[in-house]
Amino acid sequence: MTEAKVIDKVAEEIRALSQPQGVGSAQANAQPSASAPGAGRQEARTSSPPSGMAEPAEPQPRETVVSPHPYATQLREKRLAAEANGRARRDTLLYLDGVTKSFDGFKAINNLSLVIEKGEMRAIIGPNGAGKTTMMDIITGKTRPDKGEVFFNGDVDLTRHDEAAIANMGIGRKFQKPTVFESHTIEDNIRLSLSGPRSVLEALVHRKDEPERARIEEILETIRLTAKRKTLAANLSHGQKQWLEIGMLLAQDPELLLVDEPVAGMTDAETEETARLLREIATTRSVVVVEHDMGFVRELGVKVTCLHEGSVLSEGTLDKVSADPKVIEVYLGR
């Protein structure tokens, strides 16, 4: 589903919800006021006289009477819109809306809206400083946005959770600069990343077992590092470190992988292999790839979003995006 479609759907739902007809809509109205007590209370205060004492005794009829007060109507519409928004959001995997983040007055992310569907692979391009990494920081809880909504799986508000919690919800992230545990073997790097309990106590008494070995084996196969399993990660080539990091993400068994510049510093052959690897991963998971390398993005063959100065400049197929005059200007302007 494209973003335009999502917006259409939202509008449709707002229309459907804001027309009070019969029992069905009364119920639809009653639901939100129960789940959003704050809004309900405010509305009550504006619409009922200050005596207020009798109010809780008969809340039922109040729902069917439409308040004549313009402020109350406005509030209701706002609430309904939010509800409908939630409905449209429900089918998305990642939902960013109106996200803004500034560093010392400089807007690294500026009113950014982005929707990733379940199972989708998306490539994100954009010139240096476009805010690609900052966007990932916001999704993974490293940076709190100043404004805007960030939802995972429809209704998990990511701005309320920290990095570890978000990682455990199923969002894996590869850093722009490959980061692995250099003094551990490849196997141990994967072992530490395997999904499972994350408590100190468990780590103290943990025993290696067969299923664990099998999972590690499987991941090593996927990232083509089986032969190097006992090598220290510090002794890997740059490209191999990138793969190891991707392997660590896979070990986490995430629903969504955020991959920041996976082919930076790779040879052509390695780049090709990485594209294959990511496509393979994308058959079972959602993937967001940030990359400058256009050849690589073409090889992925997925929908592309171009960021510029913290917001979406263009979105669509690679051909469409690269033909977009705004995109050309941004890239040629540098």
Next chain:
Amino acid sequence: MILARFLGPRVWILIAAILAAAILVPMANLWLPASHPLHVPSYIVPLWGKYVCYALLALALDLVWGYVGILSLGHGAFFALGGYAMGMYLMRQIGARGVYGNPDLPDFMVFLNWKELPWYWYGFGEFWFAALMVMLVPGLLAFVFGFFAFRSRVTGVYLSIITQAMTYALLLAFFRNDMGFGGNNGLTDFKDILGFSIQADATRAGLFAASCIALAIGVLLVGWLTRSKFGKLMIAVRDAESRTRFIGWRPEYVKLFAFTVSAVMAGIAGALYVPQVGIINPGEFSPVNSIEIVVWAAVGGRGTLIGPVIGALIVNYGKTVFTALAPEFWLFILGSLFVFVTLVLPRGIVGTIDHGWDTLRQRRRARDAEKGEADDAAAVANPAE
């Protein structure tokens, strides 16, 4: 077999050596006649007992600095707190034998005209209670301090500075007479421990043996911790904290656990130290003391199990020798030693030997592989240890 695999032969040799010392040194002191060439003079026993306590302290620091990357410059505080808890027990053992002959109050309280024992001295007449406090007080302080510091993600130099501030604050607090810990003079004039005279050779031999056993247990504990998955996690936090966070671990808990365990170890070291030197005073909280611990660990080799133990023994033996020769130069020697180790032997003594050994082995393996003799099995034989 399993034990050998569990820690590696070198660590078992160290543990065996420590336990042998625990038995042989007291025997050579108590039972061999003074004329015998292997006789250990009585002044040596508490002196080396003190070094063994320092070794345990260095090991405790290594757990957090070497394995988790927390450069604590306040470990002297945990050591001193353990020492004070033991000192309080020893004070209560004096009973009516003090200068003022007051059976209920330590001398310094009588001197200050205090009429009754402050509440926080209750229970210290009992050894079990004091032993509990030896671990609980440093452990609790480390837990609370660590909880706030690690949760606020204070790391690196800033963390080192606040640990230093912590020990300095305690130094100032313990200097005050009205704190009830003997002020400037601290706690001293101990008479006996568990009913044995603290001056007796046999008691000192016993304390020496106890220190050795505590050190051996410490080595085993740190060995077990570092070999577990938790140990791998500690190293992961040390090397790439944000990576551990983004794969779903909470580095603050890893740090908090290691820091607390380490503080408890330091407290036990302090408790064993006090009866052997016969005094505990606020000087033990001095920031310089905490820095010295770092030097011991650095000289021996941080992040190795046996390095800090060896480092503490060597540096403190050197300190004893040099302070006898030229006391005013010791701090300069210590400083130069630290600079030398940092520049020339950044891995410390044990770390450098290990590294040389690893390089040699890898080179040999590479040569074997070239000859085409290396089968898969050899390549898979664990390279890390």
